[in-house]
Amino acid sequence: MIQKRIRKNRKGFGFTLIELVFAMFIMALIARVSIPKINSVFRINLKTGATRVAAYFRAAYERSVMRHERIRVSFDAEKSQLFAEQFMNSPVEPLWNGDTDIDDAIAKIEKRLEDERSGKSLPSQFERLESEDLQPETLPKGVRIKGVYLLKDDKLVTDQLSYIDFNPNGFTSPAIIYVTNDTEDVYSVVLSAIGGKVRIEKGEVQPGDA
Numbered sequence: 001m002i003q004k005r006i007r008k009n010r011k012g013f014g015f016t017l018i019e020l021v022f023a024m025f026i027m028a029l030i031a032r033v034s035i036p037k038i039n040s041v042f043r044i045n046l047k048t049g050a051t052r053v054a055a056y057f058r059a060a061y062e063r064s065v066m067r068h069e070r071i072r073v074s075f076d077a078e079k080s081q082l083f084a085e086q087f088m089n090s091p092v093e094p095l096w097n098g099d100t101d102i103d104d105a106i107a108k109i110e111k112r113l114e115d116e117r118s119g120k121s122l123p124s125q126f127e128r129l130e131s132e133d134l135q136p137e138t139l140p141k142g143v144r145i146k147g148v149y150l151l152k153d154d155k156l157v158t159d160q161l162s163y164i165d166f167n168p169n170g171f172t173s174p175a176i177i178y179v180t181n182d183t184e185d186v187y188s189v190v191l192s193a194i195g196g197k198v199r200i201e202k203g204e205v206q207p208g209d210a
Contacts, residue, residue, distance in 0.1 A: 047187060049143035053177055061166050062133075070168060071085070074161060075163065076161060085163075143179060150164075174192060
């Protein structure tokens with residue numbers, strides 16, 4: 001009678017070894033099924049992010065050529081965002097007015113000619129472009145810019161704001177943009193110097209292969 005009560009109490013307390021093994025088997029099975037699906041979602045988001053970068057480049061190129069505007073696309077790595085800016089010349093200071101000394105005017109003319117000969121441009125600035133075709137683009141959650149390789153400068157930019165120029169004559173700053181996610185997968189968005197051609201490749205494309 002006492003042994004039956006002990007057995008009964010044992011049955012109502014905790015789990016048996018078989019139950020624990022079975023529970024662990026179920027958990028392992030669930031993990032085996034769910035982890036690949038999670039990784040698949042990460043990869044889909046990553047490819048979507050790379051596609052958005054490529055589409056943004058195409059839109060910037062088309063606007064630059066069609067409207068004869070100099071556009072640059074900037075990357076904010078901290079916010080995982082792209083945004084476009086438009087080149088604006090600052091108003092040119094007049095060389096002559098009623099109070100101007102003739103010698104000062106001549107000195108200003110000589111200074112401008114010297115700047116042109118030396119390749120220095122007149123004061124200029126870029127203004128944030130807010131338009132329907134080039135709204136700021138935020139990458140999908142978990143996707144970020146790993147780095148921007150500027151082929152012309154032979155330099156990889158990873159820790160600061162970087163940008164790519166699109167000129168009205170159809171030339172762009174050739175670059176490779178590395179897009180990554182939380183699992184460190186990488187897609188490369190390769191931008192050519194002529195014609196605004198963009199291609200997307202899985203993995204890190206090396207500068208020599210671009």
